[in-house]
Amino acid sequence: xxxxxxxxxxxxxxxxxxxxxxxxxxxxxxxxxxxxxxxxxxxxxxxxxxxxxxxxxxxxxxxxxxxxxxxxxxxxxxxxxxxxxxxxxxxxxxxxxxxxxxxxxxxxxxxxxxxxxxxxxxxxxxxxxxxxxxxxxxxxxxxxxxxxxxxxxxxxxxxxxxxxxxxxxxxxxxxxxxxxxxxxxxxxxxxxxxxxxxxxxxxxxxxxxxxxxxxxxxxxxxxxxxxxxxxxxxxxxxxxxxxxxxxxxxxxxx
Amino acid sequence: xxxxxxxxxxxxxxxxxxxxxxxxxxxxxxxxxxxxxxxxxxxxxxxxxxxxxxxxxxxxxxxxxxxxxxxxxxxxxxxxxxxxxxxxxxxxxxxxxxxxxxxxxxxxxxxxxxxxxxxxxxxxxxxxxxxxxxxxxxxxxxxxxxxxxxxxxxxxxxxxxxxxxxxxxxxxxxxxxxxxxxxxxxxxxxxxxxxxxxxxxxxxxxxxxxxxxxxxxxxxxxxxxxxxxxxxxxxxxxxxxxxxxxxxxxxxxxxxxxxxxxxxxxxxxxxxxxxxxxxxxxxxxxxxxxxxxxxxxxxxxxxxxxxxxxxxxxxxxxxxxxxxxxxxxxxxxxxxxxxxxxxxxxxxxxxxxxxxxxxxxxxx
Numbered sequence: 001x002x003x004x005x006x007x008x009x010x011x012x013x014x015x016x017x018x019x020x021x022x023x024x025x026x027x028x029x030x031x032x033x034x035x036x037x038x039x040x041x042x043x044x045x046x047x048x049x050x051x052x053x054x055x056x057x058x059x060x061x062x063x064x065x066x067x068x069x070x071x072x073x074x075x076x077x078x079x080x081x082x083x084x085x086x087x088x089x090x091x092x093x094x095x096x097x098x099x100x101x102x103x104x105x106x107x108x109x110x111x112x113x114x115x116x117x118x119x120x121x122x123x124x125x126x127x128x129x130x131x132x133x134x135x136x137x138x139x140x141x142x143x144x145x146x147x148x149x150x151x152x153x154x155x156x157x158x159x160x161x162x163x164x165x166x167x168x169x170x171x172x173x174x175x176x177x178x179x180x181x182x183x184x185x186x187x188x189x190x191x192x193x194x195x196x197x198x199x200x201x202x203x204x205x206x207x208x209x210x211x212x213x214x215x216x217x218x219x220x221x222x223x224x225x226x227x228x229x230x231x232x233x234x235x236x237x238x239x240x241x242x243x244x245x246x247x248x249x250x251x252x253x254x
Numbered sequence: 255x256x257x258x259x260x261x262x263x264x265x266x267x268x269x270x271x272x273x274x275x276x277x278x279x280x281x282x283x284x285x286x287x288x289x290x291x292x293x294x295x296x297x298x299x300x301x302x303x304x305x306x307x308x309x310x311x312x313x314x315x316x317x318x319x320x321x322x323x324x325x326x327x328x329x330x331x332x333x334x335x336x337x338x339x340x341x342x343x344x345x346x347x348x349x350x351x352x353x354x355x356x357x358x359x360x361x362x363x364x365x366x367x368x369x370x371x372x373x374x375x376x377x378x379x380x381x382x383x384x385x386x387x388x389x390x391x392x393x394x395x396x397x398x399x400x401x402x403x404x405x406x407x408x409x410x411x412x413x414x415x416x417x418x419x420x421x422x423x424x425x426x427x428x429x430x431x432x433x434x435x436x437x438x439x440x441x442x443x444x445x446x447x448x449x450x451x452x453x454x455x456x457x458x459x460x461x462x463x464x465x466x467x468x469x470x471x472x473x474x475x476x477x478x479x480x481x482x483x484x485x486x487x488x489x490x491x492x493x494x495x496x497x498x499x500x501x502x503x504x505x506x507x508x509x510x511x512x513x514x515x516x517x518x519x520x521x522x523x524x525x526x527x528x529x530x531x532x533x534x535x536x537x538x539x540x541x542x543x544x545x546x547x548x549x550x551x552x553x554x555x556x557x558x559x560x561x562x563x564x565x566x567x568x569x570x571x572x573x574x575x576x577x578x579x580x581x582x583x584x585x586x587x588x589x590x591x592x593x594x595x596x597x598x599x600x601x602x603x604x605x606x607x608x609x610x611x612x613x614x615x616x617x618x
Contacts, residue, residue: 016537017441018501023448042501043540064437066538088444089436108444148570154598163596163604165573168581185590200569 009125010038012054014047014073015062015086020107024060024086027109032118044068048076056081057125060105063087075136082129084117093139100135150200153181155188164188166206170219170234171241172197174212184236210244223251285323285395292391293319296383304379310362317358318384319391322350326392343396347388355380418586425583426475429522432529432576433471445499460498466491474521482549482556483515488525489547496532503542504532510549517549517556517612520587526576527560527606534574535564535603543603555609563603567596577606584610 011028013021021040028035038054041047044067051059059081061070071093074083085104087093097104103117152163164181173180174194181188198208208214215232222233223243230243230251243251296319297312304311326346355377359366370377442464449457470488474480486508493506528545536543548559577596584592592610599605 017445017499019445019448019499020441022452023444026448026451045540067540088440107440108447150569151571151573152567152569152596154569161598163567163598165577165596167573167578 008034008036009058009121010036010054010056011058011060012039012041012047012050012056013037013060014041014044014065014070015060016042016065017062018042020062024109027111027114028118031111031114032122035118044070044073044076047073051077051081058082058084058121060084060086063090063093069140071136071140074132075140078133079129079131082121082124083132084121092142096135096139100132102130102132102135149202150197153190153192155181155190157188166201167216167218170216170237172214207247207250209241209247209250213241215241282323282327285327286320288395289319289323289391290316296387300383304376306362306376313361314355314358314380317361318351318354318380318388321354321357322347322384322388322391325350325353343389343392347385347392351381351384351388354384422583422586425579425586428575428579429526429583430471430475432526432579433475433522434468441499442495445495449498456498460495463491463494467495470525471522477521479518480521481515482510482517482519485519485521485524486510486515486547488522489528492525492528493532493545500532500537500542503539504536505542505544506546507544508547510547511551514549514551514556519556519558519610520583523580523583523608524558524560526580527608530574530576531560531562531564531604531606534571535562535566537564539565551612552609554612556612558608558610559605561599561603561605563599566598566602567604580608584608 013024015021015024018040021042025037025040028037035058038056039050041050043065047059047061059074059077061073061083063070063085064087065073070085070087074085077083083102085093085097085102086107086109087104088107094104094106096102103120105113105117151166153166153169155162155164168183169181170183172194173182175189177191178189179192179194179197181190194208194212194214198206198214201214205217206214207217209232215234219234219237220232221235224231224233229245230248232241232243234241293312293315297308297315300311300315301308326343329342329346329349356366358380359369364373442460446457446460446464449460467488470484470491474484474488490508493504497504497506524547528547531545536545543563546559546561548557548561550557550559577594581594584594588610592608595607595609597605597607
């Protein structure tokens with residue numbers, strides 16, 4: 001693709017905060033009068049459409065945006081334009097950018113710093129944009145949570161539905177068709193079977209300890225060994241839970 | 255920590271209930287040493303009233319004293335924690351005395367069966383002395399144990415108090431840290447910079463809101479309670495800043511009865527919930543949304559609500575640091591008397607409802 005070196009360079013600014021788009025536009029106007037800001041976008045979806053329509057030379061991307069982040073957006077853009085990241089504060093990203101020599105700006109953007117970026121962009125415009133995908137893949141990996149575990153339970157009580165964070169639960173106990181959700185203050189009922197909960201809960205925080213029970217690991221106060229096997233004493237609970245024979249390996253010293 | 259009233263014979267008994275008890279063998283050795291010393295003295299005193307000589311008396315004293323000590327230890331080992339009381343002590347003294355007299359008699363070269371016929375006076379004297387000195391010595395051990403137990407309890411209380419204060423300070427610190435989050439600071443300042451040339455009045459207002467917000471965050475975390483009115487001022491300054499930053503995507507409404515404005519509440523309780531509602535509820539929604547803050551009196555409790563019509567909470571939405579922090583602080587401050595509820599809104603969004611006592615609360 002020709003880089004249209006004969007024409008005025010074009011750019012698009014992507015930031016979810018409208019005033020920050022305006023500010024950067026104003027700063028660029030004084031730093032680089034030839035640059036034509038062809039559009040502003042306030043979210044990644046809008047930006048993708050505009051990038052496709054306008055084919056700008058440069059994209060200024062805010063990193064933190066609701067929905068798709070600037071990093072994800074950059075990976076979608078690929079090498080179709082030069083990218084400058086703009087961020088208020090992203091320690092890890094900034095460090096990675098430094099190492100990979102990717103251009104970035106810190107908000108509030110200073111005129112001086114912007115001039116350096118502009119000079120660099122001007123020098124690079126005639127070349128093809130670099131491939132940022134390995135860097136972005138690495139950063140996205142760091143930022144995105146690994147797996148989405150169950151965090152909230154929907155519990156009905158009288159006519160209300162309440163959302164209870166799973167960390168409030170001390171243990172789950174199977175009871176007929178239902179599952180009892182127990183903490184030191186209350187005992188509530190949900191319809192989700194224990195097996196399903198086991199699959200959805202974070203296995204680091206919740207252990208299946210019996211055919212009929214899942215316990216929050218942090219709620220365990222003591223493990224005692226007796227003739228019948230292992231028994232768990234929980235914080236703030238009088239009742240103890242017994243560990244099923246096939247689950248005792250969880251408590252073996254590692 | 256359990257602190258039941260007991261009447262133990264020897265220190266062993268009460269120390270069994272203490273978490274940091276010395277090993278029983280060491281306790282027994284110490285008790286033996288004390289008993290032997292006391293018996294050396296007692297034998298000397300008995301020498302003044304009884305015939306037979308010092309060593310004759312000492313053999314009896316040691317036999318009886320050590321028998322009581324051993325039987326006490328055994329009874330306590332076998333007895334459950336519930337029956338460690340004066341009955342156990344008495345049983346130990348009687349049993350120990352009986353065994354001791356037999357052993358002492360043999361040690362002094364007398365046939366125990368002959369003794370009852372030949373020296374009934376000696377038997378009576380030994381019984382009297384044992385039944386007076388036994389309980390006295392038991393009581394000595396008991397009070398020693400009680401003293402060290404009281405000291406241990408005091409230490410435990412001190413540890414609990416310090417750890418409570420530590421946890422509260424930590425929770426407050428985390429709130430402060432969240433308040434002066436760099437993204438919020440730098441983005442807000444960038445907005446002010448953007449507004450200065452074109453809308454200087456709006457820029458000035460934003461900077462003033464920002465000042466209110468920062469001052470409140472820094473000062474109020476050091477207070478135990480502030481007036482609801484002051485908390486709402488912080489909330490308002492935050493929401494005004496965000497309304498400018500988010501363009502037309504955020505609106506809000508505060509609905510509080512005037513008589514509730516001066517109610518004392520822990521600082522930065524509503525504010526982080528509002529921030530949470532903006533960040534995770536309204537902001538991720540492309541068309542934005544609104545936030546309503548309500549305070550009402552309900553059955554003598556203060557009910558505070560932060561309601562938004564944002565994207566709502568799904569089963570795998572992350573539980574915000576702010577939410578966990580407030581839950582923890584409410585537990586610490588109100589000893590479980592406060593409640594924290596998260597309710598889904600129809601058709602979308604979420605409501606956080608805090609219910610706290612109207613009084614200043616247990617832990618000021």
